[in-house]
Amino acid sequence: MIKMQYVSLVRGERQILHDVSLTVRPGEHWVILGRNGSGKTTLLELMTGYQFPSSGRIEVLGNVYGQCDVREVRKEIGYISQSLMEKLTLHDPVWEVVSTGAYAFLRFYQEIPADVRGKAYALLEEMGFGHLAEQPLGTLSQGERKKVMLARALMHDPKLLILDEPCAGLDLYERELMLEEIGRLGKRDVAVIYVTHHIEEIVPLFTHVALIKEGRLEGAGLKEDVLNSELIKQTYDIDARLEWESGRPWIKVISGG
Numbered sequence: 001m002i003k004m005q006y007v008s009l010v011r012g013e014r015q016i017l018h019d020v021s022l023t024v025r026p027g028e029h030w031v032i033l034g035r036n037g038s039g040k041t042t043l044l045e046l047m048t049g050y051q052f053p054s055s056g057r058i059e060v061l062g063n064v065y066g067q068c069d070v071r072e073v074r075k076e077i078g079y080i081s082q083s084l085m086e087k088l089t090l091h092d093p094v095w096e097v098v099s100t101g102a103y104a105f106l107r108f109y110q111e112i113p114a115d116v117r118g119k120a121y122a123l124l125e126e127m128g129f130g131h132l133a134e135q136p137l138g139t140l141s142q143g144e145r146k147k148v149m150l151a152r153a154l155m156h157d158p159k160l161l162i163l164d165e166p167c168a169g170l171d172l173y174e175r176e177l178m179l180e181e182i183g184r185l186g187k188r189d190v191a192v193i194y195v196t197h198h199i200e201e202i203v204p205l206f207t208h209v210a211l212i213k214e215g216r217l218e219g220a221g222l223k224e225d226v227l228n229s230e231l232i233k234q235t236y237d238i239d240a241r242l243e244w245e246s247g248r249p250w251i252k253v254i255s256g257g
């Protein structure tokens with residue numbers, strides 16, 4: 001699905017990524033963890049072709065970046081980020097916002113085809129809020145808006161779904177609802193890449209974890225292998241104990257800094 005080989009990125013004086021090699025195979029779902037500024041979003045932008053590496057090779061869904069039309073590859077990728085969320089029009093009805101996902105643009109200036117509308121409604125129904133479809137996006141709670149983003153990203157049946165902190169800003173209840181929805185992605189034929197600051201968001205759907213520190217991979221592999229106290233300490237500079245419960249890792253901080 002994704003093969004990054006020795007990828008480095010330099011911007012100005014700053015080396016943001018150093019020799020990152022990461023392979024995501026079909027059937028795997030990855031979480032990327034790391035401190036603020038460690039390079040997680042940059043890594044996602046390289047995967048989606050919004051940034052180009054200074055050196056190294058990136059292959060996504062069989063296409064080698066630099067030798068393909070990235071816009072075509074992006075049609076197979078769903079991407080959710082805070083910056084995209086901020087671009088959505090708050091007074092548009094929810095179903096219309098979801099429908100725009102079919103075309104990878106932000107607003108409609110013409111009539112929306114009936115099949116697109118139907119699919120948007122079906123996705124909203126599946127997520128349990130078909131009743132909100134006609135409401136303006138701006139009237140929804142933050143948690144509901146995140147789910148709208150998810151529905152929007154699924155409109156074009158992506159093969160790869162990239163989620164940049166989709167649970168940021170949600171209260172415990174809303175977060176669990178969103179995680180439930182994310183857990184259900186396992187029924188779809190899509191590989192999920194998920195960036196978060198919260199280890200307990202690693203629901204059973206996820207199979208693999210990459211830990212990034214100052215632009216370097218500290219660890220990458222099966223979550224059970226990577227999520228150990230030693231690697232967490234190396235990545236976050238914090239003493240912590242990990243405990244697994246209900247198929248999820250929970251962290252107890254022993255001492256920080």
Ligand SMILES: Nc1ncnc2c1ncn2[C@@H]1O[C@H](COP(=O)(O)OP(=O)(O)OP(=O)(O)O)[C@@H](O)[C@H]1O
Pocket residue numbers: 011012014016034035036037038039040041042043
């Ligand atoms: N165009 C740029 N020029 C210079 N530095 C940049 C540029 N883009 C990103 N950076 C720097 O690269 C580092 C990595 O940024 P990135 O946004 O990928 O981190 P992150 O792990 O996603 O952080 P956070 O968890 O805070 O969102 C940051 O220190 C950032 O300031």
